[in-house]
Amino acid sequence: MHRKFFSFFYFAITVVILIAVLKILNWLPMAIQKDAIRRYSSVEEVRLRLNIKNIYVPSYFPQNFTWPPSEILAQNKPFTAVVMEFKHRERGDIALIISQVAAGANFVPDKKIKILQVKEKVTYPLKGRNAVLEVGLCKNDEPCSRISWDEGKYRVTVVMKSPPFDLIKVADSMLR
Amino acid sequence: MSISNFFNSYIGMYIAQSICHALIAAIIVDRSIQAWKINNPLIKQRFRYIVIISPILSFPVYQTINSGRGSVYFRLEALFDINRWLSLELWGKFPLSLLFIIILFITTLISFLQEIIPILRHTIESKESTSEGETPDDNSIVSKALESLPVEKPDIFIIDDNDFILFSTTGKNTAIFLSTGLVKMLNIEQIQAALAHEIAHITRSRQPLILMLFLLRISMFFNPIVLVEFRKIVQEDEQICDNIAVTLTGKPYALIETLKKLYYTHEDIAPVQITKPSKIGAALEEYSHNMLIKNRIMQLEQGLAHEKDGGWFKFIVTFIVITIINYFIV
Numbered sequence A: 001m002h003r004k005f006f007s008f009f010y011f012a013i014t015v016v017i018l019i020a021v022l023k024i025l026n027w028l029p030m031a032i033q034k035d036a037i038r039r040y041s042s043v044e045e046v047r048l049r050l051n052i053k054n055i056y057v058p059s060y061f062p063q064n065f066t067w068p069p070s071e072i073l074a075q076n077k078p079f080t081a082v083v084m085e086f087k088h089r090e091r092g093d094i095a096l097i098i099s100q101v102a103a104g105a106n107f108v109p110d111k112k113i114k115i116l117q118v119k120e121k122v123t124y125p126l127k128g129r130n131a132v133l134e135v136g137l138c139k140n141d142e143p144c145s146r147i148s149w150d151e152g153k154y155r156v157t158v159v160m161k162s163p164p165f166d167l168i169k170v171a172d173s174m175l176r
Numbered sequence B: 001m002s003i004s005n006f007f008n009s010y011i012g013m014y015i016a017q018s019i020c021h022a023l024i025a026a027i028i029v030d031r032s033i034q035a036w037k038i039n040n041p042l043i044k045q046r047f048r049y050i051v052i053i054s055p056i057l058s059f060p061v062y063q064t065i066n067s068g069r070g071s072v073y074f075r076l077e078a079l080f081d082i083n084r085w086l087s088l089e090l091w092g093k094f095p096l097s098l099l100f101i102i103i104l105f106i107t108t109l110i111s112f113l114q115e116i117i118p119i120l121r122h123t124i125e126s127k128e129s130t131s132e133g134e135t136p137d138d139n140s141i142v143s144k145a146l147e148s149l150p151v152e153k154p155d156i157f158i159i160d161d162n163d164f165i166l167f168s169t170t171g172k173n174t175a176i177f178l179s180t181g182l183v184k185m186l187n188i189e190q191i192q193a194a195l196a197h198e199i200a201h202i203t204r205s206r207q208p209l210i211l212m213l214f215l216l217r218i219s220m221f222f223n224p225i226v227l228v229e230f231r232k233i234v235q236e237d238e239q240i241c242d243n244i245a246v247t248l249t250g251k252p253y254a255l256i257e258t259l260k261k262l263y264y265t266h267e268d269i270a271p272v273q274i275t276k277p278s279k280i281g282a283a284l285e286e287y288s289h290n291m292l293i294k295n296r297i298m299q300l301e302q303g304l305a306h307e308k309d310g311g312w313f314k315f316i317v318t319f320i321v322i323t324i325i326n327y328f329i330v
Helices: A002-032 A043-049 A162-174 B010-035 B043-065 B070-077 B082-085 B096-128 B142-147 B182-185 B188-205 B209-221 B224-249 B251-261 B277-302 B312-327
Strands: A039-040 A071-075 A079-088 A092-100 A119-125 A129-137 A145-150 A152-159 B157-159 B166-169 B175-179
Touching: A002 B010, A002 B082, A002 B312, A039 A043, A043 A071, A071 B070, A092 B142, A119 A145, A119 B157, A129 A162, A145 A162, A145 B043, A152 A162, B010 B043, B010 B082, B010 B224, B010 B312, B043 B096, B043 B209, B043 B224, B043 B312, B082 B096, B082 B209, B096 B209, B096 B224, B157 B182, B175 B182, B175 B188, B188 B209, B188 B224, B188 B251, B209 B224, B224 B251, B224 B277
Parallel strands: B157 B175
Antiparallel strands: A039 A071, A071 A079, A079 A092, A092 A152, A119 A129, A129 A145, A145 A152, B166 B175
């Protein structure tokens, strides 16, 4: 009985050590490479730390969303990407995501707002850019819309849990 | 497609994660075998199957359970994210992902040259084998040795050669080949032990699980951890066949003597003692070969290991721990 307990204890200790080593190995590249993906507290901090000059932030912001972003993720290596999430003021869920990712990069910002059924997909002229506008339904048949376009060296995507009217206003206000 | 983009694609994530998952499984399985002092090679092999099979299925199964597992947010909270290392650049120029791809390439090359092609060639040759050598006559020492073995008798062929040759062919035309040099060297009990060991190989090769395991191993041709683990399984297979041979003959010391005579003839020189670089490779190979034979002899001297419970509870605990940890490794 004593031997059995010792064997289990030894195995458990080994697993704990392995988990600790994995945690350290996971932290190490973040410490070495400062511009790897991580959370930031503000857009200004992203600008300062990663030296990204153009971060596309809307000047129009619907009242039912909270400002500042509830979450900001950014990286410069292996390619530049900035993702901002905004919560719905009343419901508290993520209702708007703005991402700008280096063109051609295979990067999925997140599936927190996933359009399950696309009802309409059209090309929309957005201040001289050819944007793609998609309108459809998210989970629980909630109306959702997404617009994306190429802006310099980035691909900008705005996805929102709402019909396209507010979405277009937000996207439009990001450009001069 | 750039290298970093490749490792963000489904196939790239599959390759990278299957290697990480195999590594974690290999570490936990090794610790588990040590913690519970598992000596029976058959049970050890069962544990090692986890290292071969789990990385093939883990990624698609985890992705089915949680499709957001590949997302940025999951990766940030993960126990270990391989992409963090793969996106590192040495001296700001040389991406680690390139080194990773080189490792994959070398492993693939080794898998094909040392395992897949030789085994395919062996299978083809076994099918086409025209019985090279002569069948022993009824009064010969080989026939007498085979006679008392309580199993279905395979075809035996004697090759006229003074070197020590002993091998068996599997597949449809199973046969055991011995050289005249070997027959002269061994006594009747030792020949019987050698034949029993080869018969064990033939019997095990007929098991569908072994064939399926080999096919699964081939599907992980790029995975260096699976490559190493499969070799451990092959070594343990030798021990399993030794055990079967002892069960058939009831004479472990006859097999020990056979092993010593056939394979363990050289002095035990550690490779570090050799100064010429050209000889180090050969010495290393001989040294590791001697170590393996030493282990087999040691195991035979200790006697057959009988685990009371078959180790199923320990196996399930190990499997669950591996499955949970690997879920958080992306």
